[in-house]
Amino acid sequence: MSKSSPKGPASEANASSASSPEALAQGVDEDVIEANRRLFTGWQWWLFGIAAVLYSTFHLVSLNVYPLETWSFRIVHICGALVLGYGLYAGTRFADDNIPASSRGLRLFGYLLLLPALYALLQVVLMQQTMAGGAMRIDPSVEAWHFGLPLIAATGIAILLSWAxxxxxxxxSAPDLVLMVCALASAGYLLVMYNSPLRMSTGTPFAPMGISYAAIAGSLLILELTRRVAGLALVIIAAVFLTYVFAGPYLPGFLGYPGLSVGRFFSQVYTxxxxxxxxxxxxxxxxxLFIIFAAFLQASKVGDYFVNFAFACAGRARGGPAKVAIFASGLMGMINGTSAGNVVSTGSLTIPLMKKVGYPARSAGAIxxxxSTGGQIMPPIMGAGAFIMAEITGIPYTEIAIAAIIPSILYFASVYFMVDFEAAQKGMRGMRKDEIPLFSKLIKQVYLFAPIIILIVALFMGYSVIRAGTLATASAAVVSWISPNKMGIRAILKAMELASTMAIQIIAVCACAGIIVGVISLTGVGARFSSLLLGLAGVSQLLALFFAMCISILLGMGMPTTAAYAVAASVVAPGLIDIGIQPLIAHFFVFYFAVVSAITPPVALASYAASGISGANAMQTSVTSFKIGLAAYIVPFMFFYSPGILMEGSWIQILRVGVTATLGIVLLAASVQAWFFGHINGLxxxxxxxxxxxxxxxxMISDLAGIAIGGAIFLMQRSKGAGGNGATASS
Structure with a gap:
């Protein structure tokens, strides 16, 4: 869901009230306006609003009613995001009282760039007519001088100009208008050629050079939009991979490869x-589809209800706001698919409240x-990770969602006990009854969970993901009609507009990750990495897994979860499969480390977002969040040594592994927080x-040894009289 701007502790105004507040969380569902997001008025507001609604509608119709040819659908999908993205997001800071607007001459030059961009678009129309008239291909000189070179020149210069x-x-701005036209020209040419017999020539010497020209312009457009909406990290990694395409023949050792020409590479990369x-x-x-679903939930204010429900359930437990954060952030992170964005939306409420009951600023932000990061591993949606895994591996979605149940329980149990033991150690209180919403009032609106329940039931009844998602989206609108936030036509249109805006970042990120995946598949670097893992596995499989862990985290640093997993799955997962690890285990292993890169120092996007709200040092927050999420760095190794964690094996094996692993997680939290039924020393x-x-x-033997150790220390701590105020259960 969208992010909201930070606000202070919502409960302070009610602290002395004799009655519970109706709602503690308000504004969780409000849309945030990023620093480089334009705020249109007048006809421009209407134009982009209508375009955004049409973009969401196009996907709903194409997915459910009138399917398009696959490549054509994906080209339009990316093109629409590029047009909306360049319309809504600026390439640099806006002019204000301190920064004057650019000179008239610079703006005029930007408008002059429209001439080559529009000329290239006109040529696409003429080419389409030529091909429709029975031509087998376009004259190469026309493709080069009348389409390709004007398009690439306009794209490159407009990107540079947009920075200034x-x-x-x-x-x-004029440069962004040029980039919107270039996006249409690039996509238009690809649609013309990919709907002709020339589509089969990609990657061969017979491919029209125009495909390469369009792909070069399209790649530049994707990279620049990614920079605007997701930062430089992914762009830099993509640039490194693109450089490898042409520098690879000159590299020594296993990184070297014969090389690809510009034409051959780019004729394939946009396929x-x-x-x-x-x-x-x-x-x-x-x-x-699930972004549209999230937008409908947001429009009906379900996010506010989720957080308030969490406060009503867990707010009075010791360290209550921290436990609320675990419940609410995990639930919302599962749906919205972005760790850092979810930190901003729910953390703006929970972090100040955690500080109020006694958590240090760095702990509040880290929790x-x-x-929020854990939401990405929580089934059934898993922040879209489950769907990407199903697409890449061919493993049914339901099997992936079921396999994720025990690992997600272990992760959240770890975070919960880390939080609970810290609260016990520091003698924290929960929130007072008059500081939290009444459970008896909120339970009357429990029907707001219906869309998520309908989604889960539909998926496990055998409905396709698209049908189940569409049904859940429709049910969100229907359920809102019996809630205080009824969705009428205006609210539905607003949700459709919001969905398109929310989708821009993830579409740009996925397209940019596609460039990296293309480099990996076309250069064979993935196979060379697999051979490296095979060599390490010959020494030790644990060493190979550790190396794979480091690469997955490194590739994911600074990147959104979706892109991090897509890249790691292309580079690392095939190598793990080659050393004998089952595909499901290999991809879960990679996925978990791609996710936790958001809380891994030194580049931890989720932790940095939290530190901005808590006021703590960003690196301290990152280190603390690493400690709190420590289980996520251990659980993936369990996939290899105990496949029962992923629901593989008999029910007795699965139950034994699940129970003992949970107990092990409790002991791990106790060791980290120095509390187990009372204070414990270093030994x-x-x-x-x-x-x-x-x-x-x-x-089996190690489980019995662990239980013996835990039981012995439990009895020793109880004999000291520490059990009365040190119980692991929340008070």
Whole structure:
């Protein structure tokens, strides 16, 4: 869901009230306006509003009523995001009182760039007519001088100019208008050629050079939009991979390869081997559909209800706001699919409240970051990760969602006990009854959970993901009619507009990840990485897994979860499969480490977002969130040593592994927080850590050893009289 701007503790005004507040969370569902987002007025507001509604409608109709040819659908999907993205997001800071608008001459030059861009678009129309008239291909000189070179020149110069052109926030700059036209020209040419027999020539010497020209312009457009909406991290990684395409022949060792020409590479990268491949396949179907679903939930204010419900359930427990953050942030993170964005939306409420009951600023931010990140691994939606995994592996979605149940329980149990033990150690209180909403009032609106329940039931009844998602979206509108926030026609249109705006970032990120996937598949670097893992596995499989973990985290640093997993799945997962690991285990292993890169120092997007709200040092918050989410770095190794964690094996094996691993997670939290039915010293912490590792490992003998260690220390702590105020259960 969308992010909201930070606000202070919502409960302070009610602290002295004799009655509970009706609602503690308000504005969780409000849309945030990013620093480089334009705020249109007048006819421009109407124009982009209508375009956004039509974009969402196009996907709903194409997915449910009138399907398009696959490549054509994905090209339109990316093109629409590019047009909306360049219309809504500026390439630099806006002009204000301190920064004057760019000079008239610079703006005039921007408008002059419209001439080559419009000329290239006109040529696309003429080419379409030529091909429709029976021509087998276009004259190469026409493609080069009348389409390709004007298009690439206009795109490149307009991108550079957009970095220097400052304008008012309510206006559209000339360079961005040029980029919108270039997006239409690039996509238009690809649609013409990919709907002709020439589509089969991609990647061969017979491919029209115009495809390469359109792909170069399209790639530049995707990279620049990604920079605007997701930052530089993914763009830099994509640039490194693109550089490798042409520098590879000059590199030594296993990184070297024969090389690809510019024409051959770019004639293939804008196909299903790259940009139109698995990442865009998922963003154009499952992700866009669930973003529309999230937008409908947001329009009906379900986010506010989720958070208030969490406060009513867990607010009075010791360290209550922290436990609320675990519940609410995990639930919302599962739906909205972005760790950092979810931190801003729910953390703006929970972080100040955590600080109020006694958590240090760094702990408050770290707890929110860890909980929001955990939403990406919570079934059934898993922040769209489950759908990408299903697309890449061919494993049924329902099987992936079921396999994710125990690992997600272990992660959230770890975060919960980390939070609870810290609260016990520091003697924190929960929130007072008059500070939280009444459960008896909120339970009357429990029907607001119906859309999510309908989604889960439909998926496990055998409905396709698209049908189930559409049904859940429709049910969100229907359920709102019996809630205080009824969705009429205006609210539905607003939700459709909001969905398109929310989708821009993830579509750009998936398309950019597609460039990286294309490089990996076309250069064979993935196979060379697999051979490296095979060599390490010959020494030790644990060493190979550790190396794979480091690469997955490194690739994911600074990147949104979806892109991080897509890239890691292309580079690392095939190598793990080659050393004998089952595909489901290999992809879950990679997925978990791609997710936790959001809380892994030194580049931890979720932790940095939380530190901005808590006021703590960003690096301290990152280190603390790493500690709180420690289980997520251990659980993936359990996939390999105890496949029962992923629901593989008999029910007795699965139950034993699940129970003992959960107990091991409790001992791990106790060791980290130095609390187990009372304060514990360094030696006992080490013993507890050994017991935790024994039970997490999952062998029968090691489980018994871990239980013996935990039981012995429990009895020792109780004999000291520490049990009365040190129970692990929440008070």
């Amino acid at each position: 052109t400052r304008h008012a926030r309510n206006g559209l 299903d081997a790259g940009i139109l491949g698995p990442t865009t396949a998922v963003s154009s179907t499952y992700i866009i 929110e970051a860890a909980a 006992i912490r080490l013993v507890l850590l050994a017991g935790a590792i024994c039970m997490i490992y999952g062998g």
